[in-house]
Amino acid sequence: xxxxxxxxxxxxxxxCGNTPDGRKHEENYFKYRSSMYLTEFFADVxxxxxxxxxxxxxxxxxxxxxxxxxxxxxxHTVPETFARVISRLMDPDDATNEGDDRSKALADLNRxxxxxxxxxxxxDDKQCYLRNLKxxxxxxxxxxxxxxxxxxxxxxxxxxxRYLDKASEDALIEEVLLPLxxxxxxxxITAAGHKDKALEYxxxxxxRYTLPSQHLIYFGLQVKKGKxxxxxxxxxxxxxMAEIYxxxxxxxxxxxxxxxxxxxxxxxxxxxxxxxxITKAARNWLGNKLDASKRSQILFMxxxxxxxxxxxxxxxxPDAAWPSGTNYPAEPPF
Numbered sequence: 001x002x003x004x005x006x007x008x009x010x011x012x013x014x015x016c017g018n019t020p021d022g023r024k025h026e027e028n029y030f031k032y033r034s035s036m037y038l039t040e041f042f043a044d045v046x047x048x049x050x051x052x053x054x055x056x057x058x059x060x061x062x063x064x065x066x067x068x069x070x071x072x073x074x075x076h077t078v079p080e081t082f083a084r085v086i087s088r089l090m091d092p093d094d095a096t097n098e099g100d101d102r103s104k105a106l107a108d109l110n111r112x113x114x115x116x117x118x119x120x121x122x123x124d125d126k127q128c129y130l131r132n133l134k135x136x137x138x139x140x141x142x143x144x145x146x147x148x149x150x151x152x153x154x155x156x157x158x159x160x161x162r163y164l165d166k167a168s169e170d171a172l173i174e175e176v177l178l179p180l181x182x183x184x185x186x187x188x189i190t191a192a193g194h195k196d197k198a199l200e201y202x203x204x205x206x207x208r209y210t211l212p213s214q215h216l217i218y219f220g221l222q223v224k225k226g227k228x229x230x231x232x233x234x235x236x237x238x239x240x241m242a243e244i245y246x247x248x249x250x251x252x253x254x255x256x257x258x259x260x261x262x263x264x265x266x267x268x269x270x271x272x273x274x275x276x277x278i279t280k281a282a283r284n285w286l287g288n289k290l291d292a293s294k295r296s297q298i299l300f301m302x303x304x305x306x307x308x309x310x311x312x313x314x315x316x317x318p319d320a321a322w323p324s325g326t327n328y329p330a331e332p333p334f
Contacts, residue, residue, distance in 0.1 A: 001069075001079065002068070003065075003068055003116055007112050007113070007116055008064050008068075009061055010112040011089075011112060012057045012058075014089060014108070014109065015030075015038070015060045015064075015085075015089060016030075016033055016038070016056045016060055017030045017031045017032035018057060020108075029096050029097055030108075031094040031096050033056075035051045035053060035056065036051075038056060038059070038060065039051045042063065044088050045084040045085050046084065047067070064085070068082055077137075077139050078130060078139050083129075083130055086109075086128055086129075086130055087128050089109070090102060090105065090109065090120065090128035091128075092126050106120060106121075106122070106128075113130070114133070117132065117134050119133055123314065125152075137182065138313075138314060145305070145311075146308075149311060156317060157307050157310075157311050159317055160307055160310055160317055161303070161307055163317070164176070164275045164276075164306070164307075167275065167318075167320070168225065169223060169224070171318070172223060172225060172275050173221075173223055175320070176310065177205065177221065177273065177306070178205070180306070180309060180313065180315060183313045183315055184309070184313065185209065186207040186208065186209050187207065187209070188206075188258065188260065189205060190205065190206055206220045206221070206256050207221070216265075217268045217269070218256065218265050218266070218267050219267065219268065219269050220267040221271045222244065222271070223275075224272075225275045225276070226274065226276040227276035227277045228241065228272070228274045228278045228279065228302075230279070230284070230285035230286075241285050244272060244286065245290075248272065248294075248298060249294070252266070252270055252297055268297065270297055271300075271301055272286070272298060272300050273302075274302045276303050277303060277304075283300060286298065
């Protein structure tokens with residue numbers, strides 16, 4: 001990722017703790033770091049850089065250039081190491097000449113980052129994160145939905161689970177799935193909506209994903225509010241799965257028009273998404289009905305998948321997920 005030289009030099013001054021030109025010492029809001037502490041700083045962000053005794057600012061700027069040249073997980077993001085640099089730089093414990101909210105240091109940082117289309121902000125966990133101003137996505141390391149959750153994350157998961165109990169299918173799509181897939185890096189996410197239901201050909205939502213090679217993969221989503229089962233125990237369960245089967249075939253067999261490239265394209269993969277559980281019987285029933293080629297195109301996502309991904313991507317809960325009268329935070333709870 002190419003940052004402007006001026007931005008890199010300003011960030012180097014912040015890491016070094018140099019007082020900006022024209023300011024008094026008491027107007028410097030970043031901790032001063034000598035050679036030993038610069039090495040310690042970069043060790044804290046999981047790198048092996050060691051200060052070589054050269055001019056601190058120039059050495060830090062060169063180091064940041066190396067970090068910024070690391071591979072990107074996706075477009076419109078920054079290397080994970082750089083995100084850790086920003087988090088370490090803005091540690092509340094390093095507050096200098098101001099309170100631990102570090103509002104003045106944050107303002108200085110954002111004046112530099114705005115040039116690159118980025119914004120830094122503090123989450124509820126007092127950690128500093130980056131946001132892409134163009135896409136409004138938060139630049140975080142790849143989410144791991146299988147890691148242990150913190151107490152606050154468990155509470156958010158429970159709130160979202162209660163919301164899904166009462167949410168309509170449209171609310172599930174608009175308030176949960178669309179924000180989630182956008183945060184995960186999907187683009188051109190388009191919901192069919194009520195007006196287009198007759199023309200959706202089995203797709204409630206279609207979207208695309210850009211591979212690192214710049215090739216595009218297209219996905220269709222078929223969304224159901226409740227549980228998907230094919231055991232025959234639940235009334236109408238097999239009929240419900242037969243409907244899913246027909247819609248999956250339509251989804252994979254009909255073209256969609258992508259206006260950005262001006263072409264009609266086929267859906268590469270079909271997501272079957274449920275606001276409840278997708279039982280093993282349902283997965284097996286659908287797998288047995290589809291031939292081998294189409295079976296590999298089907299992806300499942302049930303309630304547990306939605307809850308875990310929503311929590312680890314740090315997305316704000318839908319307004320209706322908060323108890324009536326609760327003062328929920330204006331910023332996403334990162």
